[in-house]
Amino acid sequence: MAAVRTNGERTVNRLAIVSVLIITMIFLAPIYWIASTAFKPRNLATTIPPTIVFTPEISPFVKLFTKRSQLRAPPSQEEYEAAPWWERLVFDGGEKVVRSGRGEVQLSGYPSRFMNSLIVAITSTVLAVGMGTFTAYGFSRFKVKGEDDLLFFILSTRMLPPVVVAIPMFLMYRAVGLNDTHLGLIILYTAFNLSFAVWLMKGFIDEIPKEYEEAALVDGYTRMQAFFKIVLPEAATGIAATAVFCFITAWNEYAFALIMTNRRAQTAPPFIPSQVGSGLPDWTVIASGTLLFLLPVAIFTFLLRNHLLRGMSFGAIRK
Amino acid sequence: MATAVLTTLDPKSRAASRGMSDLAIRNLFIIPTIVFLIVFNIFPLLYSLGYSFTDFRASSNAPANFVGLQNYRDLLADPFIWNNFTITAKYVIVSVVGQVVVGFGVALLLNRDIPLKGLLTTLLLLPMMLSMAVVGLFWKLLYDPSFGIINYALGLGTFEWLSNPNMALYAVALTDIWMWSPFVMLLSLAGLSAVPKHLYEAAAIDRAGSFYTFFRITLPLVAPILMIAIIFRTMEAFKTFDLAYILTSQPTTEVISIRLYKMAFQEWQTGMSCALAYIVLIMVLAITNIYVKYLNKVKER
Known part of the structure; x- marks a missing residue:
């Protein structure tokens, strides 16, 4: 907005800054509460009134893994x-x-769920971004008959509610034995992210001047060579941003994972809530599991901060 | 970078004529994705379209009988289903309005020179990046009537949020507002920072009040981008499943996705649930269509 001139405007400005600070604190309070509960002794997690000051402990994390x-x-x-x-x-x-007969420490369900999340999210991201980049280049550089309709079709596959897609997928997976497998989830998440990757990558590739490749073509590059040696390096930032978005989507996904997996391939999002079953849940263990699970996404959010607008709007708004 | 690559190339090379034709490359790049999406998105939907005309139950071995449009007729005549749609509509309105008010409001506050603005914005955006299911679960503890921090902070005593049937839907919407206001804020900020400064300067010279400036300059110019945010959030809120499913099991929070989930995977009314899925699908496609049309209109300007 215009530079601050009058006293009145200066006061408004100060008030705005103070309100922004307060609002930020309110927005971060739930996340702070997760983080602080992850370090509480169990008896302080559910007290009346809530405990705010305490000596942090590492025991919830030990309990999380054993x-x-x-x-x-x-x-x-x-x-x-x-x-x-x-x-x-x-x-x-x-x-x-709990130890096995030979004295080995038995692990809780958490580490394997965390590993499943990693396997599924990373593999599906690589597949979706890989295919998506090629397809985006195809749409960006060549005339495609019915391009708008195809792009709408690609987008609409992503817009469907997960449960709608999950019903037939569940039946099909059951028929071919893909329920509760990594491969089954990887395929679903790849399909889900592919449409997003195409839309986002098309925006990034549209921004790379066509003249770069044309110059290379004139110099005797094949179209393929031009794509790999000129377009891909230029699109590296876009590819990285798209990959992080795809990873976060797959990492956070809940409904498909709930329906399609129950043990072997179960990821962390359906597992963590399942710990709050009957009786009194140990919120410190849930909080420590939640905190570890949220950490990668929080780090990625900071790395992505300049691309958030673009990614969250499907590439509709660029800055 | 590009020039460095170019100079290493033999100008007389005939690589260009040896390579694949553009047409072949285009097909190679596009067709696998289209095929993949048809196999894993469209084919399953055709599969469930077929089942939607049957009385199939995935939990039994009985063969599926063709029942024609019976499932659709039953669903559209079922007052309980309409109730689920009403709950969903209420949820969409409360949560989207809340997100627009909070998100746009915070964007207005942020749209000025603020120390550490970048850091504050990123911190504010954090909630929407996190897993709805996992963070949503934790709101159960925050909402707890006796040891929850929300009642303590607001001095509400032992106010029931999630176990009160009349309050539960609003509690779920409140969590959704917390998660997704940042999204509206992000888009609004982009819109606000694109408003040309000279318009405000001209308004100041004309001694226009801040009320007038807001409604005649700021709002109209931010409206298109705000509309994108609203349609997008409406679509997402209509599909909502994770939060409501995890936070409560009240009948008053049974949005349409939860009804669909229960019908398909708890009651195993597979044929019926396929029909309901199709009703939902048509509604979502309609909103998506509006969204894309609007997006293209905004882009053209």
Whole structure:
């Protein structure tokens, strides 16, 4: 807006800044609450009134990764002293780490769900961005009959509610044995992200001047060589931004994962809420699992900050 | 960079004539994607279109019987389904209006010289990037009547958010507003910063009041981009599933996606749910169509 001139405008400006700060704090409060609960001792997670000041603990993370059972009797002195530091933290909480017959620590369901999320999100991102970049180039540089209709078709496949697509996919996957497999989820997420990748990448490629390739063609490059040696390097930023968006979408996806997986290939989003089943959930463990799960996305958001507008609007608005 | 590559090339090379034709490359680049999307998006939809005319149940071995349009007729005559649509409409209105008011409001506040503006904007955008299901779950703790931070911060005592049937839908919408106001804010900011400064200067010279400036300059110029945000959020809110499903199990929060999920995967009325899915699909395609038409109109300007 115009430069501040009068006293009145200066006051308005100051008030605006203060309000922005307060609003930012309110918006971040739920995220702060997740982060702080992840470091609370269990008995402080659900107190009346809520506990705000406390000594942080690492025990929720130990509990997050290990399978535990209730202690019937407190551990003997030797047992407690022989245990490594992290196992003592579990003892302190009135539980013990479950070990196999050979004494190996049993893991909770979380690490495998986290790995599943990584596998599915990374593979589907690579596939969607790979195919999407080629297709975007095709749409950007060549005349395609019925281009607008095709692009609308591509977009509309992404706009459907997940449950609508999931019903037939579930039946088809059941017929070919793809339910609860990594491959099944990877295909679904690739299809879901592909349309997004085409739309976003088309915008990025549209911005690369055609003259670059034309000059290369004149100099004897084939169209293929021009694409790989000139267009791809120029589009690197766009490809990276698109990839991060696809990764976040696949990483966060819930409905497909809920319907299509239940154990082997289950990702973190359906797993984390399933911990709040019956009885009193241990919110510190849920918070620590949530925090680890949110961390990659938070980091990516900062890396992406200059492309958020474009990505979130399907490339409709560029800056 | 490009020139460096070019100079290494033999100008007499006949690579161009040896390469694939443009037509072949175009087909090679586009057709696999189209085929992939047809196989994994369109084919399943045709498959469920077929089932929507049957009484098929995926939980039983009984063969599917063709029932014609019976499923569609039953659904459209079912007052409970209409109730689910009404709940969805209420949810869409509350959450989209909330997001526009909060998002546009914050954008107006942010649209000035503020120290650390970039950092603040990024922080404000964080909620919309996070997983709805996982963060939504945590709002259960925030909303808890006795040890939730919301009641404590607002001094509401033991106010029931999620277990009160009349309040639950608004509580879900409130979480949605928290998550997605940043989206409206992001788009509004882009619109606001594109308003030419000289218009404000001219208005100031004419001694126009801030009320007049806002309604005659700011709003009309930001309107197209704000409209994009509104249509986009309407579409998303109409499809909503994760938040409402995770936060509550009240009948008053059973939006259409949840009804569809229950019909398909808990009651196993597969044929019927395929028909309902088609009704929803047609509605979504209609909104998407409006969205794309509008987008193209905005782009042309």
